Amino acid sequence: MRFSLSSTGLQEWNGNVLAVGLPKGDVDSTATALERRFAGITEILKQQEFKGKPSDQLVITPLSEGPQRLVVLGLGDADGIDADSLRGAAARAAKASIGCDGTLGLQLPWTGTADADAEAARISAEAVRLCLYTDQRFRKESDPRRSPDALELIDLDPAAISGFAAVNATCAGVELARELVAAPPNVVTPAALADTAAGIAGDHGLELKVLERSDCEARGMGAFLAVSQGSDLPPKFIHLIYRPEGEVKHRIALVGKGLTFDSGGYNLKVGAAQIDMMKFDMGGSAAVLGAMRSIAELKPSGVEVHMVVASCENMVNGSAVHPGDIVTAANGMTIEINNTDAEGRLTLADALLYACEQKPDAVVDLATLTGACVIALGDEMAGLWSNNDGLAKSLDAAAQMGGEGLWRMPLRNSYKDGLKSLLADMKNTGPRPGGSITAALFLKEFVAQDTAWAHIDIAGPVWSDKGKGVNPAGATGYGVRTLVNWVLAQS
Ligand code: BES
Ligand code: MN
Ligand code: ZN
Numbered sequence: 001m002r003f004s005l006s007s008t009g010l011q012e013w014n015g016n017v018l019a020v021g022l023p024k025g026d027v028d029s030t031a032t033a034l035e036r037r038f039a040g041i042t043e044i045l046k047q048q049e050f051k052g053k054p055s056d057q058l059v060i061t062p063l064s065e066g067p068q069r070l071v072v073l074g075l076g077d078a079d080g081i082d083a084d085s086l087r088g089a090a091a092r093a094a095k096a097s098i099g100c101d102g103t104l105g106l107q108l109p110w111t112g113t114a115d116a117d118a119e120a121a122r123i124s125a126e127a128v129r130l131c132l133y134t135d136q137r138f139r140k141e142s143d144p145r146r147s148p149d150a151l152e153l154i155d156l157d158p159a160a161i162s163g164f165a166a167v168n169a170t171c172a173g174v175e176l177a178r179e180l181v182a183a184p185p186n187v188v189t190p191a192a193l194a195d196t197a198a199g200i201a202g203d204h205g206l207e208l209k210v211l212e213r214s215d216c217e218a219r220g221m222g223a224f225l226a227v228s229q230g231s232d233l234p235p236k237f238i239h240l241i242y243r244p245e246g247e248v249k250h251r252i253a254l255v256g257k258g259l260t261f262d263s264g265g266y267n268l269k270v271g272a273a274q275i276d277m278m279k280f281d282m283g284g285s286a287a288v289l290g291a292m293r294s295i296a297e298l299k300p301s302g303v304e305v306h307m308v309v310a311s312c313e314n315m316v317n318g319s320a321v322h323p324g325d326i327v328t329a330a331n332g333m334t335i336e337i338n339n340t341d342a343e344g345r346l347t348l349a350d351a352l353l354y355a356c357e358q359k360p361d362a363v364v365d366l367a368t369l370t371g372a373c374v375i376a377l378g379d380e381m382a383g384l385w386s387n388n389d390g391l392a393k394s395l396d397a398a399a400q401m402g403g404e405g406l407w408r409m410p411l412r413n414s415y416k417d418g419l420k421s422l423l424a425d426m427k428n429t430g431p432r433p434g435g436s437i438t439a440a441l442f443l444k445e446f447v448a449q450d451t452a453w454a455h456i457d458i459a460g461p462v463w464s465d466k467g468k469g470v471n472p473a474g475a476t477g478y479g480v481r482t483l484v485n486w487v488l489a490q491s
Helices: 027-037 041-047 083-097 114-131 158-164 167-182 190-204 213-218 222-228 275-298 344-357 371-377 389-402 413-419 435-444 480-490
Strands: 002-005 017-024 057-060 069-077 103-107 150-153 207-211 236-242 250-262 303-314 326-328 334-336 362-367 381-386 405-408 452-457
Touching: 002 114, 002 158, 017 027, 017 083, 027 041, 041 057, 041 069, 057 083, 069 083, 083 103, 083 114, 103 114, 114 150, 114 158, 114 167, 158 167, 167 190, 167 275, 167 480, 190 207, 190 236, 190 250, 190 275, 190 303, 213 222, 222 303, 222 326, 222 344, 236 275, 236 344, 250 275, 250 344, 250 480, 275 303, 275 362, 275 480, 303 344, 303 480, 344 362, 344 435, 362 389, 362 480, 371 381, 371 435, 381 389, 381 435, 389 405, 389 452, 389 480, 413 435, 435 452
Parallel strands: 002 150, 017 069, 017 103, 103 150, 250 303, 250 362, 362 452, 381 405
Antiparallel strands: 057 069, 207 236, 236 303, 326 334, 381 452
């Protein structure tokens, strides 16, 4: 999408759809400015009882020359306008523009200072592009829906142009993640994820290693391989590396859960467990692949990024893991699999061990790990667990910047008792209460003692049934913006 600052003000702006935000209490003065361009608009706003509340929205087709569509958006109290409300307003403008092509013009109550306006430009542009995304890959005939392909922001400080710099690369990463998550499990297989990594490596000159089953066996990845053994599809252990030009100041690892389908195994998902949605169980790997796609394009300096995904399916056949099997992870730790549906943590155990071998300064894993996290935080927030306060803070800031909900959760050590096994070093599943916490405590066992680590459980926000804010219904691409912002902040 093309982003620019309009060289004209509201009165002369001449694109296809014009969207103007009106805060509460400011309706009269802005309406007067609009009236000069669109005679009669004040009367219409009055008739509609438009007060500038966030629920107020007016879409009209002006009869005069100029834009084919005028959108007036209520913004609520003027002093309550912040990054999130700008993002929301830009998203509403984008949705209201669907059906028109060409250029969308957007005027919101910008602050008028260079830094704040650059941030507002970034937020608005990101919101508009993410909102207009549609997925037509699986239809016989694609829907000929029209939408703008350019955004012009009206009346911003000229320095705000810098805010656009990373937007298209970031959104391309989010869209890649959405496409991977939305695609069905007969399309996005472990091999398809490896191919996606190869595509990124080929396009941008990144380094790629794919470990096959035999390589994983040689490395003793018994936890990962146990999950994959009931599937007809071969597992793929994917390691993609971005190396910056010049000196490396930080080395980081991004680990993603890559279950391309999770049937639950012999602890089969039944009842309300929504087995049909378990194509999204590779949402963590989609987020790290999406982030790598963006990073590869943005080429941040000083930071080396290792992406690690242990991808497979959790299926049932005669070779599948039995509930009760004891397996050995790559560090020799034995695990009693008391529930085959707690498979993500088994794959992540070997992935985290491998990631730590790269000697990173920080490891961040993303996983659709537990239904318990969805119960705790709903579908707008991911849970964050970390052994390092600095890392947790920097991830929180990155998530805020991207408008992605993230909430820190406790690594309560005493809950580890729930993972005690009679026979093995650990069980993979603890009691139901606090289930997302024991899952995080399980992962922690596979992270090197002195390594800063964070675990993000994205089981809720990976998917949006109805769509909300910048997310159309379906796959959200959650995590890409947080990771990209976080990596850029390290450079
Ligand atoms: N992939 C699921 C987690 C999940 C469940 C994500 C629902 C999104 C919605 C994970 O592999 C799983 O099955 N977790 C179990 C763990 C339990 C057996 C300890 C769960 O959350 O029920
Ligand atoms: Mn499962
Ligand atoms: Zn799973």
